[in-house]
Amino acid sequence: MLQPKYYGEFGGAYIPEILVSTFEQLVKAFEEAKADPSFWKEYEEILSSYSCRPTPLTFAENLTRYFGGARIYVKREDLNHTGAHKANNVMGQGLLVKRMGKTRVIAETGAGQHGVATATMAARFGFECTVYMGEVDVERQSPNVFWMERLGANVVSVKAGSRILKDAMNEAMRDWAANMDNTHYVLGTASGPHPFPEMVSWFQSIIGTEARRQIMEKAGRLPTRVYACVGGGSNAMGIFSGFFDDPVELIGVEAGGKGPGSGLHASRLAYRDSTVGIAQGYKTYFLQNRDGQMNDTHSVAAGLDYIGVSPILASLRDSGRVRFEAATDNEVLDALELTVRKEGLIPALESAHAFAQAFKEAPTMKKDDIILINQSGRGDKDIFLIADALRDPAWMEFIKKKARDYGA
Amino acid sequence: MALESYIREGLKKKDILLMTHIVLGYPSFDASMEIIRTMVKSGVDIMELQIPFSEPTADGPVIVQASQRSIEKGATVERCLELAGWAAKSFNIPFLIMSYYNIPFKYGVERFAGAMAGAGLKGAIIADIPPEEGMDYLAAMQKHNMEPIMLISPTTTSERMKFIASFAKGFIYCVARKGVTGKETDLTKELEDYLKRCRREAGLPLAVGFGIKDKADIDFLKGKAEIAVIGTRSIDIMEKKGIGPVGDFIRSLR
Numbered sequence: 047m048l049q050p051k052y053y054g055e056f057g058g059a060y061i062p063e064i065l066v067s068t069f070e071q072l073v074k075a076f077e078e079a080k081a082d083p084s085f086w087k088e089y090e091e092i093l094s095s096y097s098c099r100p101t102p103l104t105f106a107e108n109l110t111r112y113f114g115g116a117r118i119y120v121k122r123e124d125l126n127h128t129g130a131h132k133a134n135n136v137m138g139q140g141l142l143v144k145r146m147g148k149t150r151v152i153a154e155t156g157a158g159q160h161g162v163a164t165a166t167m168a169a170r171f172g173f174e175c176t177v178y179m180g181e182v183d184v185e186r187q188s189p190n191v192f193w194m195e196r197l198g199a200n201v202v203s204v205k206a207g208s209r210i211l212k213d214a215m216n217e218a219m220r221d222w223a224a225n226m227d228n229t230h231y232v233l234g235t236a237s238g239p240h241p242f243p244e245m246v247s248w249f250q251s252i253i254g255t256e257a258r259r260q261i262m263e264k265a266g267r268l269p270t271r272v273y274a275c276v277g278g279g280s281n282a283m284g285i286f287s288g289f290f291d292d293p294v295e296l297i298g299v300e301a302g303g304k305g306p307g308s309g310l311h312a313s314r315l316a317y318r319d320s321t322v323g324i325a326q327g328y329k330t331y332f333l334q335n336r337d338g339q340m341n342d343t344h345s346v347a348a349g350l351d352y353i354g355v356s357p358i359l360a361s362l363r364d365s366g367r368v369r370f371e372a373a374t375d376n377e378v379l380d381a382l383e384l385t386v387r388k389e390g391l392i393p394a395l396e397s398a399h400a401f402a403q404a405f406k407e408a409p410t411m412k413k414d415d416i417i418l419i420n421q422s423g424r425g426d427k428d429i430f431l432i433a434d435a436l437r438d439p440a441w442m443e444f445i446k447k448k449a450r451d452y453g454a
Numbered sequence: 455m456a457l458e459s460y461i462r463e464g465l466k467k468k469d470i471l472l473m474t475h476i477v478l479g480y481p482s483f484d485a486s487m488e489i490i491r492t493m494v495k496s497g498v499d500i501m502e503l504q505i506p507f508s509e510p511t512a513d514g515p516v517i518v519q520a521s522q523r524s525i526e527k528g529a530t531v532e533r534c535l536e537l538a539g540w541a542a543k544s545f546n547i548p549f550l551i552m553s554y555y556n557i558p559f560k561y562g563v564e565r566f567a568g569a570m571a572g573a574g575l576k577g578a579i580i581a582d583i584p585p586e587e588g589m590d591y592l593a594a595m596q597k598h599n600m601e602p603i604m605l606i607s608p609t610t611t612s613e614r615m616k617f618i619a620s621f622a623k624g625f626i627y628c629v630a631r632k633g634v635t636g637k638e639t640d641l642t643k644e645l646e647d648y649l650k651r652c653r654r655e656a657g658l659p660l661a662v663g664f665g666i667k668d669k670a671d672i673d674f675l676k677g678k679a680e681i682a683v684i685g686t687r688s689i690d691i692m693e694k695k696g697i698g699p700v701g702d703f704i705r706s707l708r
């Protein structure tokens with residue numbers, strides 16, 4: 047029997063019958079791993095030797111001075127191997143795959159970070175790997191496609207639907223429905239049917255556990271506000287989980303795209319454009335029309351460009367525990383440039399949403415307030431997009447020259 | 455007449471019944487009407503009318519594409535229900551709605567069941583609603599005397615088959631193989647054993663779908679199931695050759 051978990055009215059497991067036994071098996075493996083202290087130990091061990099955990103906490107002294115308000119600290123998930131928090135979840139699920147005795151992994155990816163992380167894990171553990179990626183994202187994140195293929199993954203460009211993250215998820219589900227005997231679907235975020243929201247949040251909780259300890263050590267007290275960007279919700283759930291029981295304000299920052307009312311955004315919780323629905327196996331707020339057909343979404347950050355959101359975060363929004371805001375594409379590019387210039391940190395476009403919102407609020411806060419920003423990933427992968435948005439002349443010249451070299 | 459009695463009656467004259475599937479509004483609503491007319495005239499016994507959904511995770515490329523096109527061309531749930539109502543009034547065979555749960559959920563599950571009843575439909579097949587999540591849906595269906603067709607699959611345990619069948623009415627939809635709609639199904643001893651298991655646990659007529667494509671497949675199913683389901687294949691034929699040849703194809707299956 048399925049025992050789908052709910053968070054308030056959100057969550058559940060709305061899956062076709064063909065996958066029910068696979069979910070039962072996964073839930074069992076996850077429950078056993080959770081109950082086995084040696085599993086978490088092995089998880090921490092692999093993240094400290096193969097990746098860089100614990101990731102540091104950086105005091106952003108220049109930004110703090112620049113805004114003249116709260117003290118700003120940055121949790122450095124960009125320093126994970128492969129450059130984003132996605133590595134945590136992926137190594138955790140990789141260990142589960144070994145426990146379940148499966149030999150092949152599949153994944154969806156938007157920004158390509160989760161795809162690269164999954165392909166890396168597959169190379170390390172010796173699994174076969176297929177990554178589904180919307181055609182639009184393949185185009186905007188070519189460098190990641192290059193690396194996934196080098197890592198031995200088969201990258202499938204998805205041409206159905208809007209050709210972005212949600213469509214890649216659908217395609218991964220279809221693959222899983224045929225190949226579940228040897229295949230595990232490494233879902234990349236805290237969304238989807240139970241147990242994914244809980245399981246991915248559990249793996250990512252390592253961020254919050256470390257961050258809480260580090261800020262207590264460095265600042266001697268809890269932060270006033272914690273900021274994280276929200277695509278499906280995994281890095282936000284990760285860092286927030288360290289502070290749920292504390293008097294700390296938690297702020298999730300969504301993709302405001304071209305702004306409210308534009309129809310070109312991916313804000314499910316901050317703008318009031320979404321309604322409750324059931325799709326992709328779970329119940330949450332979706333950007334959809336009256337009939338329940340999903341809308342097109344937009345963000346400069348492929349990893350935030352998604353119709354749904356973690357059912358856990360949906361419930362935390364409704365309960366008021368987490369505040370949701372959105373940052374527009376333009377605000378995000380400004381925040382990114384400023385962060386690079388002032389601190390020498392290069393956040394991913396996704397992560398820059400959290401910076402953008404924190405920057406709006408920092409000047410209004412007191413000098414002894416503390417802001418903690420989760421830098422979920424590094425921005426190197428976004429070089430084409432960022433250079434494009436900044437219309438950088440030297441970069442454009444370089445690309446033109448490259449094109450000539452390739453005979454274009 | 456309840457679906458189960460209709461099926462048992464039909465089996466007195468035929469050794470297997472045919473259920474066909476179409477995506478409403480694809481390639482257009484006018485074409486959908488003509489396809490329904492053609493299929494009924496060619497001797498189809500039951501029809502499954504899919505209301506397109508933008509995230510059809512249990513479907514393969516042909517139905518995915520058809521759903522997307524239908525939505526792009528402006529198919530709404532209201533319009534689909536109207537067309538289904540027209541079909542039910544015009545032809546003397548049972549019509550079922552097929553869709554994904556977000557469609558009735560957003561419409562209002564109770565209101566949706568009421569609208570189906572008002573349109574003269576017999577029931578529904580929802581691809582992504584396991585009984586554990588389906589209590590509101592099942593209650594609404596029962597209230598409006600609509601029959602919920604439940605699915606079972608080769609990965610379903612015998613114990614679970616019994617559990618699912620306890621919520622089902624009309625017939626059980628046996629998914630013939632792993633995967634999504636569209637790909638062919640191998641007619642193996644394994645499929646035969648699976649259908650025997652379904653027969654033992656279900657206590658209702660069996661429909662077999664996913665990859666059924668020609669007379670040989672249907673002959674294989676005779677005696678093992680009560681209903682053969684033709685889905686992707688007729689969409690394929692319509693796309694490649696037109697609506698008339700769909701009728702020829704269906705007549706060739708007997």
Ligand SMILES: Cc1ncc(COP(=O)(O)O)c(C=O)c1O
Pocket residue numbers: 130131132156157158159160234235236275276277278279280281282348349350394396397422423424
């Ligand atoms: C660097 C980075 N941050 C954030 C996200 C958004 O995902 P989530 O909300 O699950 O953290 C992504 C997704 O691809 C990402 O690559």
